[in-house]
Amino acid sequence: MSKSLAGYTDHFLRAPAILMDLSGLLSIPSMGGSEAETHAQEFVAALMREAGLEVHTWDMDLAQITADPQFPGQEVERVQGLGVLGIWRGTGGAPALLINGHTDVVPPGDPQAWSADPFLSRSQQINNQDALLARGACDMKGGLMAAWAAVKHLRATGFTPKGDLLFAPVIGEEDGGLGTYSLITEGFANYYNLDQHEIMGAVIPEPTSLAAICANGGALTFRLRIHGAAIHASRRTEGVSAIEKFFPIHQALAKFEEIRNVNVDARMDRWPVAYPISIGTVHSGDWASTVPDLLVAEGRFGIALGEETEVAQRAFEDCVAKACARDPWLCDYPVEVQWWGGQFASGETDEQARIIENLDQAHMRITDQRLEKYGAPYGSDLRLLTGLAGIPTVQYGPGDAVVAHAPDEYVYISELETTASVIAEMIQISIS
Numbered sequence: 001m002s003k004s005l006a007g008y009t010d011h012f013l014r015a016p017a018i019l020m021d022l023s024g025l026l027s028i029p030s031m032g033g034s035e036a037e038t039h040a041q042e043f044v045a046a047l048m049r050e051a052g053l054e055v056h057t058w059d060m061d062l063a064q065i066t067a068d069p070q071f072p073g074q075e076v077e078r079v080q081g082l083g084v085l086g087i088w089r090g091t092g093g094a095p096a097l098l099i100n101g102h103t104d105v106v107p108p109g110d111p112q113a114w115s116a117d118p119f120l121s122r123s124q125q126i127n128n129q130d131a132l133l134a135r136g137a138c139d140m141k142g143g144l145m146a147a148w149a150a151v152k153h154l155r156a157t158g159f160t161p162k163g164d165l166l167f168a169p170v171i172g173e174e175d176g177g178l179g180t181y182s183l184i185t186e187g188f189a190n191y192y193n194l195d196q197h198e199i200m201g202a203v204i205p206e207p208t209s210l211a212a213i214c215a216n217g218g219a220l221t222f223r224l225r226i227h228g229a230a231i232h233a234s235r236r237t238e239g240v241s242a243i244e245k246f247f248p249i250h251q252a253l254a255k256f257e258e259i260r261n262v263n264v265d266a267r268m269d270r271w272p273v274a275y276p277i278s279i280g281t282v283h284s285g286d287w288a289s290t291v292p293d294l295l296v297a298e299g300r301f302g303i304a305l306g307e308e309t310e311v312a313q314r315a316f317e318d319c320v321a322k323a324c325a326r327d328p329w330l331c332d333y334p335v336e337v338q339w340w341g342g343q344f345a346s347g348e349t350d351e352q353a354r355i356i357e358n359l360d361q362a363h364m365r366i367t368d369q370r371l372e373k374y375g376a377p378y379g380s381d382l383r384l385l386t387g388l389a390g391i392p393t394v395q396y397g398p399g400d401a402v403v404a405h406a407p408d409e410y411v412y413i414s415e416l417e418t419t420a421s422v423i424a425e426m427i428q429i430s431i432s
């Protein structure tokens, strides 16, 4: 497979070897906020120690980092967080390369919707191809272990890097980016000072179906509090239903979404709605025959490429305020907008960046196909690496994001192998 290493065994780049490490990682139910989130980090740290990398681990100072004004937010309770940074020291004379990937997964949801235990990986034919099914197979333990296979392969074949290779599994990606935030503010600060080292780029092997995602729209989690006036349902016209007062707000947000999606950036125009606004939860009322006096709706607000988070927040608040101004009740009792939980800014890497050129070359050598490049409508750790740490970052990995977070999530095994080979190739191009 790896043409530049012809003559060496490809053992670590092949499915049986990849699946050995991957099935172990998939068996850990590392949902955000669970104790297993730490176990998954320990699992990857152990793999790296076993392979002889220099491995640093740290207990995140959660009180301090969550109080930081730049902290991107989290949506689950955490009492612990384990940071892990593996370093393969190069001989010098080239900048470093970072591989970053999250080990946390979202909960499996309704177990009945799964064909088997979500944390017991199994292979199955899907669309006439061998696929591996489990929570996290696609997003993104599959990609992370394929990238790890590339590192193992290079170590086994005697590759001597000039630049350092950094391998950083992280937690908390799904609910805001705690792990990568800690990697930058604690991991790099204590174990790999970015003022003294240059990192030429980062690859996040998130599920991209082997395309390069160089830009991410942002996503801000919001909460709306809509007030009404409670009264016995038999006298409803003398009260105000918070549910009915939500309708004009919902309509205004739908219109706002439409306007924001006219003439989107060319990197995003493949998506039906590049920057969606979606209501995820609605809670109102506590008694069937009482007119509800409060409705709380939570949702997700898509941020455009290059759009400042604060500017977008103000535009959203303005849209809600204008809708309130058109309604006499809402004029007197305006809807409150709260920003909480994950606050993903948008992020992007120049398509001319060396990391993307190198990936392009590696992908071409392994697959004989040009690398497709575009932006994605979801927020990810990419924006923390580009925005906070100034590291040009690209997502490239196995699996289709459309099955991520869904029951019977899967990844094609051939894509795991291709990712391993392409990343092995890319590491050689980048830090030799």
Ligand SMILES: [Zn+2]
Binding pocket: 102, 139, 140, 173, 206, 207
């Ligand atoms: Zn992911």
